[in-house]
Amino acid sequence: MRYQQIARGAERHLVAETTDQHYDLTAAKPELESFRDLARAASVTDETIDEIARGALDDASELDAETVADERLLPVAPEEVWAAGVTYEISEQARQEESDTPDMYVDVYDAERPEVFFKATPSRTVGPDEDVGVRADSQWNVPEPELGIVLYRGDIVGYTVGNDVSSRDIEGENPLYLPQAKVYDRCCSLGPCVASTDDIPDPHDLSMSMSITRDGEEVYTGETSTIQMVRTCEELADYYTRHNAVPELAVLLTGTSIVPSDDFDLAAGDEVAIDIEGIGTLTNGVRTV
Known part of the structure; x- marks a missing residue:
């Protein structure tokens, strides 16, 4: 269901x-x-x-x-949202292109330990049809469509659609700026629902697409499949819960492989629609924060 x-x-x-x-x-x-x-x-x-x-x-x-x-x-209200990075080859390539220290992303892509980082609190998370935020002090903002794992006491109980909005220029300037590029007002959206694990028997073979509309015209569209993930949901959840006092309810985003071109900047007034097979379409407007 x-x-x-x-x-x-x-x-x-x-x-x-x-x-x-x-x-x-x-x-x-x-x-x-x-x-x-x-x-x-x-x-x-x-x-x-x-x-x-x-x-x-x-x-x-x-x-x-x-x-x-x-x-x-908002279909689920987790105490924490975390995210994984560099889980698709194209995201590894995009991180290298934006960064002054590209080799570190190659190392993470090939390493046994994945990148897992804190993303949002409830106050920073919005639901379907609400606006996500782009930072006023960033000149290169992008949406990142991702499959979200819903965990109850560390166990996977369902899946949702997530938008890990990011400031690529801030992150690219210095890897130590990652929290500022990722964690801010309205930096994350979840929805439109939670699909149970019975409804999604194989989360590693789902089609995913994203479109961005500006002034009534489509300015970006892309698609992929979770089959391209180099990490499994179970593996990412395992590293998230290791030696970590996880909350009762959490969401872990699993990374993206839909990356707009380097000349694209998400702007106030845009509309982002992310669809994942078997779950649904998450639609959000955009505002400057």
């Missing part, structure tokens, strides 16, 4: 999407108010999140797809 969070007046409700219908799980089970509640219940009962959801479907009211799309919020 796929799970979304929607606004119902002043309340938030968890919605489960099957092949042909949307169900309001919170209306059936008020204790299932969020994806965190669903993952917690599954952990306590030693069931999957889909098994917990199916137990509530008979009592859940049905919602039409348009209503869900109009009212959707």
